[in-house]
Amino acid sequence: MTRRAVVVGTGHYLPERVVPNAEFSTMLDTSDEWIVSRSGIERRHFAAEGEFTSHLAIHAARAALANAGLDPSQIDAVVVATSTPDMTFPAVATQVQAGLGMTRGFAFDVQAVCAGFVFALANANGMIMSGQADRVLVIGAETFSRIMDWTDRSTCVLFGDGAGAVVLEAQAGTGSADDRGILSTDLNSDGRYGDLLYVDGGVSTSGTAGCLRMQGREVFRHAVEKLAATATAALARAGLAASDVDWVVPHQANLRIIRGTAQKLGLPLERVVITVQDHGNTSAASIPLALSVAASEGRFRQGDLLVCEAIGGGLSWGAVVLRW
Numbered sequence: 001m002t003r004r005a006v007v008v009g010t011g012h013y014l015p016e017r018v019v020p021n022a023e024f025s026t027m028l029d030t031s032d033e034w035i036v037s038r039s040g041i042e043r044r045h046f047a048a049e050g051e052f053t054s055h056l057a058i059h060a061a062r063a064a065l066a067n068a069g070l071d072p073s074q075i076d077a078v079v080v081a082t083s084t085p086d087m088t089f090p091a092v093a094t095q096v097q098a099g100l101g102m103t104r105g106f107a108f109d110v111q112a113v114c115a116g117f118v119f120a121l122a123n124a125n126g127m128i129m130s131g132q133a134d135r136v137l138v139i140g141a142e143t144f145s146r147i148m149d150w151t152d153r154s155t156c157v158l159f160g161d162g163a164g165a166v167v168l169e170a171q172a173g174t175g176s177a178d179d180r181g182i183l184s185t186d187l188n189s190d191g192r193y194g195d196l197l198y199v200d201g202g203v204s205t206s207g208t209a210g211c212l213r214m215q216g217r218e219v220f221r222h223a224v225e226k227l228a229a230t231a232t233a234a235l236a237r238a239g240l241a242a243s244d245v246d247w248v249v250p251h252q253a254n255l256r257i258i259r260g261t262a263q264k265l266g267l268p269l270e271r272v273v274i275t276v277q278d279h280g281n282t283s284a285a286s287i288p289l290a291l292s293v294a295a296s297e298g299r300f301r302q303g304d305l306l307v308c309e310a311i312g313g314g315l316s317w318g319a320v321v322l323r324w
């Protein structure tokens, strides 16, 4: 018997305020046409004043638990992927734990920027496979609007706020690629590229939160190549190939990157979940948001093969192959 981490529930939350591209042209030298043609983004959500990453995460967590038909007391661990925590510490995951009324189990954050949810899923999978936990709530939650430089048109039009969550549950599998649940993972980082995408502040340096800085063209160049490679590597580890994939659920940063990666994998766009037009780049929240939106639309059937892939600051990138 092999323990498998099966997705038994999904949920998401988006702040109320929707900001269309047109709003940026009133304060910056930019246009809806530029933003749509270069990124595919049409709108994004921004958190309200006083609305924090933990609040978004708690909403998404409640939705995922309701979808799974589970009570918070049945969860052993909460893992939150975020680069925009409410405070330097405690971890957002412990705020979520308290918000849900959980008084047992453990909770911690994972920081791998836009690849954070993939890293968190891989971590939760390891805890489930080793028997450390039977049910893990894995959340991606971000308020990137809080680290934007509103005078930098090359970054501030790209990001948004939101949260998505999944409940993973240990189930018995056979060890074959026909099992439901997470079948394989592939994680990578290369710190030599840290200056391509970073925040120019922090606790130990400036003592401030800082603003996001990105060499977009360079990150783009790495993205298509590394995303296709990590998806292929994760599939190979499960004894599968791109031709076996029913759905790609990519990090939602740029429609051109999503298209380019699908093309490299030889997969048609009809098999790719795309939400970037509505959410913008929500960093670690983008994959669980896309998963939850697609699941709520009934797009996945039990037994479908999904590959999630993401890249972000670090650079860090990775993929998770799972059967729905």
Ligand code: UT7
Binding pocket: 029, 030, 031, 034, 035, 038, 039, 114, 153, 154, 155, 157, 215, 216, 217, 218, 219, 220, 223, 253, 254, 257, 281, 283, 311, 312, 313
């Ligand atoms: O989530 C983590 C991973 N992040 C990513 O994957 C993001 C990767 N990068 C990208 O998505 C793209 O590189 C961007 C969307 C950021 C930019 O698209 P691009 O096609 O690479 O544009 P560019 O940076 O090469 O800029 C082209 C031009 C520049 O003008 P010049 O130098 O050609 O005269 C920019 O100054 O577009 C200009 N530009 C803008 N113009 C209007 C940059 N931002 C804007 C803007 N509105 N908002």
